[in-house]
Amino acid sequence: MPRITWRHRDDTFLDTRVPLMVLTGYLGAGKTTLITNLVNAASPLKSTEQRRLAIIVNELSELDVDAVNIAAASAHSGAPSSDLQQITAGCVCCTQRGGFEKAIRDVVSSDDGPTPRYIVVETSGASDPAPLIASLATSPAVRSLVELDVVVAMLDAGAADDESVCKSVSFQSQLARADVVLMSKCDVTTEEQQRRTRNLAEKYAPQARLLRCDHGRVPLAALFASSPQDNNNNNDDDDDDNDDGFIAAPTLTPTPMMALHHLQQDRLATTTFQSESCMNLALFLYTLRWLLRESGMEVLRAKGFVRVESGIRLSIQVVGARVRFAKHEATEDCTTRLVFIGAALRCDELVGKLNACVDDGGNANGMATAVQLAHCRLDADARFVVAPLAGDGVRLRLSGHLRPLGNLPPDVVAAANDALAERVGVTDGVYLCPVDDGWMLLIPNALPEGVDACAALSRVAADVLMSMMDRVEL
Ligand SMILES: Nc1nc2c(ncn2[C@@H]2O[C@H](COP(=O)(O)OP(=O)(O)OP(=O)(O)O)[C@@H](O)[C@H]2O)c(=O)[nH]1
Structure with missing residues (x-):
């Protein structure tokens, strides 16, 4: 590869x-997962006077979901907040280069x-990382403060199955520039x-070391060309050292690829959704399924909090x-924040559908309204088979993509029934029962006044889905 240049190491300097x-x-390859592991790995040495690890996160959309997750890990490890810099709403290789320089300055010369x-x-x-790597060598402001140590590329082991990913300019460039x-x-x-x-890795990254990384866990020594414990880059065991006391550093020669705007090349767009209100989980799951399977939009990545x-x-x-x-431990910010990245996104339609998932918290008075609401809100979207039960209120059976949840373990059923009984204020009767192709929720007729049966159903469905989260397949 033409990307290796040599820099003389002067031990006296x-x-x-x-x-x-x-x-x-x-x-979605697992970058943030790796970082949260690095943050935690670095934490035992936080007690020394030296700060060890600073993270700069770049996010394409204006909502920085990754930063929230890393900040949680940082807080856990006791890192000062200034250890985390976010650059949102653009990519550091194109629109946010100024943001990158500022983030470097802030991190290196923090008063904190x-x-x-x-x-x-x-x-x-x-992102195509090439322009960023280039700016590390060409921008005097950046070059005086930091030195490129290593380029690490995460690669999803299932990537080869995804044709659009394999064809992506960014994907190929990421591998082509990786050391590891x-x-x-x-x-x-x-x-x-x-x-x-x-x-695929051998084709696009023949120069790189290929290592397995399990949920962000990887031997740190294999990752860092220079150790974070040693700021002088005295890494004499580095494989790339040659006999003359030179160490390898990436070449920063711009390639023709840099001139092209990779986002346009990959036809990628991004959209976000935020809401302070609760979402109806069942409706949200349904919308997600529609988005991924039926909408015709090519969603490559979605992430956030609901x-x-x-x-x-x-x-x-x-x-x-x-x-x-996964259940996200309560933080002060409890809003729904979602980021979608993909091609052929019809943003307005998507946001409209998500808005329709917002739980309006309507309170039904009496079973007639409850049944009506159940029909409107549940049956209409075909996730539930609704059958009126004479004397028993309404019987609901989950259908379609929720069917895999039919095989509920007895403890989940028992817990859901307890929860439903508590929510509707009625302690006898069976409320949730598994059937061969789904499960049924039964609401008894004699509900105390003011109980919102639909809300109770939705909440219990949420409880059950959360118990079964690892088994949810859309
Ligand atoms: N099963 C499994 N899941 C993983 C592994 N590494 C990461 N994940 C999951 O993959 C999903 C995406 O991981 P992230 O770390 O957010 O990926 P990312 O590369 O930061 O994603 P972007 O910010 O969108 O580029 C998360 O649900 C992770 O928990 C792994 O080794 N095994």
């Missing part, structure tokens, strides 16, 4: 520049503590998928067709 890792990798010993820059998944490629998600891919993705009930916030990660929910 104390280089005060901070070593910096460019962490690249396609949308000593200079960090190492900086990690997470580029947005849609970390293959993530080996736990959820077959050996055959991994073999094909390894071939507030489903006061105090309950789910984090959601969508990478291609893979959807993952």
Whole structure:
């Protein structure tokens, strides 16, 4: 590769520049997951007077979901808040270069503590990192403060299966510039998928070391060209050292690819959704399924948080067709914040559908209204099979994509029934029962006045879905 240049190491010269890792990798490959692990790995040494690790996160959209997750890890590790800089609403390689220089200055010369010993820059998944890498050498302001240590590219082990990802200019450039490629998600891919993705890495990143990375866990020594413990870059064991006391550093020669705007090349767009209100989880799941399977929009990545009930916030990660929910520990900010990145996005339509998922908290008085609402809000979207039960109120069966939840373990059923009984204020009768192709929720007729049966259904459905989160497949 023509990207290696040589820099003489003079041991008598104390280089005060901070070593910096460019962490690249396609949308959803696992960059933020790696960083949260790095932050935690760095935390035991936080007690020394030296700050160790600073993170600069670049996000394409104006909502920085990654920063929220990393900030949570930083707070956990006791890192000062200035250790985390966010550059949102643009990509550092195109529209946000000024933002990058400022972030570097802020991180290196923060009043909040000593200079960090190492900086990690997470580029947005849609970025071509080449211009950023170039600016590390060509921008005098940046060059005087930091020194590129290593370029790490995360690679989803299932990437080879996704034609649009493989064709992406950014994806190819990310690999082409990597010193280390970390293959993530080996736990959820077959050996055959991994073999094909390894071939891809060998094709686009023949220069790089390929390592497996399990949920962001990787031997740190394999990752850093210079150790964050050693600010002098005295890494004598580095494989790239040659006999003359020279160390390898990436060449920063611009390539023709840099001149092109990669986002346009990849036809990527981004849109966001924010709401202070709770979302109806069932409706949200339905909308998500529509978005991923039926809408014709090519969503490559979605991430963020969904507030489903006061105090309950789910984090959601969508990478291609893979959807993952997790309970997000309550933070002060409990809003729904979602970012969607993809091609052929019809943003207004998507936002309209998401707005329709906002739980209006309507309170039904009496079963007639409850049944009516149940029909309107649940049956209409075909997720529930609604059957009126003489004397028993309404019977609902989950259908379609929620059917896999039919096999509910007995403890989930029991907990859901307890929760429903508590919510509707009635303690006898069976409220939730699994059936062969779904499950039913029964609302008894004799509800105390003012109980919103629909809200109760929705809440219990949320409880059940949360218990079964790892099994939700859209
Ligand atoms: N099963 C599995 N999931 C992983 C692994 N690494 C990351 N993930 C999950 O993949 C999803 C995306 O991970 P992120 O770390 O947010 O990916 P990212 O590269 O920062 O994504 P962008 O910011 O969109 O570019 C999350 O749900 C992670 O928990 C892994 O090794 N195995």
